[in-house]
Amino acid sequence: MSRQNINIVIGGAAGQGLATIGTLFSKAMTRSGYNVLVLQKYMSRVRGGHNTFAVRMGVDEIVSPTDEIDILVALNAETVNLHRGELAEDGIIICGDDIDKGDVSGLLIPFNDLASKPLFYNTVALGVLGSVLCQDICYFEQMLSEAFGKKGNEVVQANLDVLRIAFDWVKAKEAVYDCLPVPQYGENKLMLNGNEAIAMGALAAGCNFLSFYPMSPSTSIAQTLIGKGRGLGLKYEQVEDEIAAINMAIGASFAGARPIVTTSGGGFALMVEGVSLAAVSETPLVTAVVQRPGPATGMATRTEQADLNLVLYAGHGEFPRAIFAPATVEECFYLTHRAFDLAEQYQTPMFILSDQFLADSYQSVDVFDLDALPDIAKPMLTVGGGYKRYELTEDGVSPRLVPGFCETLVRGDSHEHDENGRITEDGENRIRQNSKRLVKGCGLWQDVIGPDYYGEKGADLVLLCWGTTLGACLEAAEQVDNHSVGVLHFKQVYPLREEQFMEFLEEAGEVVAVEGNATGQFARFLAQETGFRVGAYVLRFDGRIMTPQYVLRGLESIL
Amino acid sequence: MANIDVYGEFETSWCPGCGNFSILKSLKEALAELDIPPHKLMVSSGIGQAAKMPHYINCHMFNGLHGRSLPVAQGMKMANPEMTVVCVSGDGCSYGEGGNHFTAAIRRNLDVTLLVHNNQIYGLTKGQASPTTARGHVTKAQPDGAASDAFNPVAVAIAQKAGFVARAFSGEPEHLVGTIKAAIEHDGFSLVDILQPCVSFNKINTFSWYKERAYILDNHDETDWCAALMKAGEFPDRIPLGVLYRKMEPHNGDGVLLAKHEYAKSDLKELLQSFA
Numbered sequence: 013m014s015r016q017n018i019n020i021v022i023g024g025a026a027g028q029g030l031a032t033i034g035t036l037f038s039k040a041m042t043r044s045g046y047n048v049l050v051l052q053k054y055m056s057r058v059r060g061g062h063n064t065f066a067v068r069m070g071v072d073e074i075v076s077p078t079d080e081i082d083i084l085v086a087l088n089a090e091t092v093n094l095h096r097g098e099l100a101e102d103g104i105i106i107c108g109d110d111i112d113k114g115d116v117s118g119l120l121i122p123f124n125d126l127a128s129k130p131l132f133y134n135t136v137a138l139g140v141l142g143s144v145l146c147q148d149i150c151y152f153e154q155m156l157s158e159a160f161g162k163k164g165n166e167v168v169q170a171n172l173d174v175l176r177i178a179f180d181w182v183k184a185k186e187a188v189y190d191c192l193p194v195p196q197y198g199e200n201k202l203m204l205n206g207n208e209a210i211a212m213g214a215l216a217a218g219c220n221f222l223s224f225y226p227m228s229p230s231t232s233i234a235q236t237l238i239g240k241g242r243g244l245g246l247k248y249e250q251v252e253d254e255i256a257a258i259n260m261a262i263g264a265s266f267a268g269a270r271p272i273v274t275t276s277g278g279g280f281a282l283m284v285e286g287v288s289l290a291a292v293s294e295t296p297l298v299t300a301v302v303q304r305p306g307p308a309t310g311m312a313t314r315t316e317q318a319d320l321n322l323v324l325y326a327g328h329g330e331f332p333r334a335i336f337a338p339a340t341v342e343e344c345f346y347l348t349h350r351a352f353d354l355a356e357q358y359q360t361p362m363f364i365l366s367d368q369f370l371a372d373s374y375q376s377v378d379v380f381d382l383d384a385l386p387d388i389a390k391p392m393l394t395v396g397g398g399y400k401r402y403e404l405t406e407d408g409v410s411p412r413l414v415p416g417f418c419e420t421l422v423r424g425d426s427h428e429h430d431e432n433g434r435i436t437e438d439g440e441n442r443i444r445q446n447s448k449r450l451v452k453g454c455g456l457w458q459d460v461i462g463p464d465y466y467g468e469k470g471a472d473l474v475l476l477c478w479g480t481t482l483g484a485c486l487e488a489a490e491q492v493d494n495h496s497v498g499v500l501h502f503k504q505v506y507p508l509r510e511e512q513f514m515e516f517l518e519e520a521g522e523v524v525a526v527e528g529n530a531t532g533q534f535a536r537f538l539a540q541e542t543g544f545r546v547g548a549y550v551l552r553f554d555g556r557i558m559t560p561q562y563v564l565r566g567l568e569s570i571l
Numbered sequence: 572m573a574n575i576d577v578y579g580e581f582e583t584s585w586c587p588g589c590g591n592f593s594i595l596k597s598l599k600e601a602l603a604e605l606d607i608p609p610h611k612l613m614v615s616s617g618i619g620q621a622a623k624m625p626h627y628i629n630c631h632m633f634n635g636l637h638g639r640s641l642p643v644a645q646g647m648k649m650a651n652p653e654m655t656v657v658c659v660s661g662d663g664c665s666y667g668e669g670g671n672h673f674t675a676a677i678r679r680n681l682d683v684t685l686l687v688h689n690n691q692i693y694g695l696t697k698g699q700a701s702p703t704t705a706r707g708h709v710t711k712a713q714p715d716g717a718a719s720d721a722f723n724p725v726a727v728a729i730a731q732k733a734g735f736v737a738r739a740f741s742g743e744p745e746h747l748v749g750t751i752k753a754a755i756e757h758d759g760f761s762l763v764d765i766l767q768p769c770v771s772f773n774k775i776n777t778f779s780w781y782k783e784r785a786y787i788l789d790n791h792d793e794t795d796w797c798a799a800l801m802k803a804g805e806f807p808d809r810i811p812l813g814v815l816y817r818k819m820e821p822h823n824g825d826g827v828l829l830a831k832h833e834y835a836k837s838d839l840k841e842l843l844q845s846f847a
């Protein structure tokens with residue numbers, strides 16, 4: 013049987029350019045029609061340390077990163093030492109001829125002979141890798157031309173020459189690796205990571221305001237928004253702190269902008285009072301929280317799913333919200349768009365809860381279908397007489413007027429207020445206004461995107477997961493012997509609507525929660541909401557993404 | 572000129588004799604003289620006695636969180652540059668809880684006016700020391716006297732070369748009206764620190780305490796940074812009132828109204844293709 017997919021791991025120190033090789037390679041493969049999924053692991057430092065850029069690719073969809081390495085591209089000796097043990101049985105190592113790869117098969121690249129100076133070593137590595145995989149050089153040529161185009165023709169040509177030499181050098185040797193099947197279609201695909209997809213989803217939703225304070229791993233959402241959005245007219249501000257970020261966004265939203273704030277756990281902790289303000293003032297606001305391990309500073313460049321509780325309960329007082337937890341780059345785009353729509357419809361805080369893995373995971377995706385997206389709700393700019401900003405309505409939603417476009421005045425208030433936004437401590441009014449805000453939760457509940465169930469109903473074992481642990485569960489499910497396995501995945505983790513999923517849990521032989529945290533936050537929340545308790549947990553909190561192998565090891569002790 | 576009545580008359584929750592009344596009246600007069608209709612005015616405030624101001628004016632208002640009135644005001648201005656945006660809050664709100672926003676707003680220089688009712692005490696929470704409370708001032712929360720040196724907001728703003736830095740006093744309403752007008756007219760960030768006796772909780776910095784020290788600036792070169800700093804440094808022995816420092820520099824911001832700004836689908840499609 014020919015190989016369905018392979019996992020290529022490029023390893024080296026920060027500053028060696030492995031992300032450059034990795035992204036150019038992944039993009040070339042995306043263009044030639046492969047499905048690609050990238051897993052980046054890096055240390056929180058600018059130079060040195062040990063980093064890896066893993067590209068898993070195949071003709072069919074790639075759902076998860078994997079621990080097993082098929083091709084290890086080692087930019088230094090440390091990479092060989094650290095990862096030799098993870099090689100598949102027929103795995104190979106590609107490295108410089110000054111590195112001892114032991115008795116593992118593979119290729120020793122004579123970098124000095126193939127390139128005139130170290131500047132070109134990355135291009136050599138790229139060419140060797142492409143050639144080993146029997147790929148067409150043309151996509152690699154395109155990538156280099158685009159990457160170095162700004163530096164002028166000479167630089168481009170020099171790189172193309174080196175690329176050709178590297179390709180030919182491999183071809184002249186005996187094949188060291190089986191070729192992958194060739195994709196049937198070279199369809200137009202995009203390659204982007206989760207953070208870029210959140211940024212593009214926001215722009216597609218008409219997001220035109222960003223206030224943020226940099227914090228890994230969320231920062232590239234802001235940077236993508238600025239890079240791509242400023243030409244469209246997005247206004248943006250890197251502010252003094254996260255408290256300013258959320259309050260500025262609220263002010264902008266009140267005055268008619270469509271804002272997003274982007275942060276990670278620590279920054280979000282600072283924003284919490286602002287969440288409450290958005291809720292009571294009924295100002296639409298979308299916040300993207302990209303998780304990394306905590307508490308406090310935790311591990312800045314690693315991944316975790318431990319901020320669910322924080323986002324579920326963020327904000328004092330009681331008010332409705334919705335929380336989306338994308339599993340894939342594609343979901344990052346569509347769920348962000350949806351969050352904007354709901355924010356405007358319900359005028360209450362919306363959250364995207366992602367994590368470092370997805371933030372940095374480049375994936376090949378079909379071009380997002382902008383024409384199929386629903387139109388986003390809009391506030392009014394003008395209104396007739398008798399307008400009340402916080403008018404009591406059956407569904408709790410009061411028509412929102414943006415101030416400044418007609419003579420009607422708009423009052424937003426952080427205090428409890430009456431229908432006109434006037435501060436009041438009247439008890440009856442308090443009950444009416446608080447209830448009105450909470451009633452909006454019913455609409456949000458009606459609009460919940462239910463979880464996806466994969467596999468047969470009534471399976472022996474159901475893996476319960478949310479957000480980015482989906483891929484590992486799906487792949488593990490296929491590899492469990494002697495048991496039927498289903499996967500129940502939540503991409504909207506709040507609110508929950510029991511009728512959408514209880515049968516899958518109740519009919520399962522056993523339910524195991526698979527989460528990237530130490531306490532099974534989602535499973536516990538589910539129990540609190542529904543009374544259903546899972547039988548066991550597979551939890552990962554070492555800062556690394558859940559992999560199929562990890563799930564399978566965890567299941568061994570359970571099954 | 573707009574009639575002052577368009578800004579309405581409301582029942583307040585302030586103590587009789589409080590300096591806030593005079594500030595409210597002066598602000599309305601300034602707005603009327605500038606002919607700013609209520610629907611072209613957005614007032615943002617934080618939390619405190621002073622921060623209730625927008626509830627007592629007919630205008631678009633956003634009464635947000637303690638300390639956070641400036642970020643909200645700046646967000647409003649960025650979203651809708653056609654509006655006059657005024658931010659009103661107390662000294663605790665603006666210089667304590669919101670201190671980081673204060674210095675950032677000066678640097679950001681958006682066209683927003685900050686009016687600080689500086690009563691040198693926390694009013695709403697009943698009399699604790701604020702950042703502008705003098706060292707040694709005894710309160711229930713500081714029974715041994717405030718231990719920290721007082722914050723000098725105008726000196727800090729001038730040191731940072733804020734575009735418009737003024738000091739006023741609720742006991743000099745005519746001067747206050749003129750100062751607020753000049754601040755709103757200033758093209759960029761403007762600060763008016765308004766000394767305001769709190770009759771209930773500040774028994775030291777009383778009306779007469781201010782009256783004895785305050786004098787209206789005369790013959791002062793507002794563009795002279797060193798002179799402005801010297802003037803700011805006279806506090807608390809003497810209190811110069813008026814524009815201490817002014818710097819004309821183009822402010823940040825543009826004329827785009829975000830409520831009306833939409834993207835063309837073709838542009839978005841093209842952007843997506845940059846990921847191909």
Ligand SMILES: Cc1ncc(C[n+]2csc(CCOP(=O)(O)OP(=O)(O)O)c2C)c(N)n1
Pocket residue numbers: 618619620621622637660661662663664665688690692693694695696701
């Ligand atoms: C986050 C937060 N902390 C504390 C408070 C309580 N609080 C309300 S007003 C205030 C101080 C008010 O003093 P100041 O800003 O000087 O205004 P004044 O009442 O004197 O006009 C405090 C501490 C609050 N509302 N929010």
Ligand code: SF4
Pocket residue numbers: 584585586588589590591620621690694695768769770771772
């Ligand atoms: S407590 Fe002080 S500042 Fe507040 S209203 Fe009374 S006198 Fe004025």
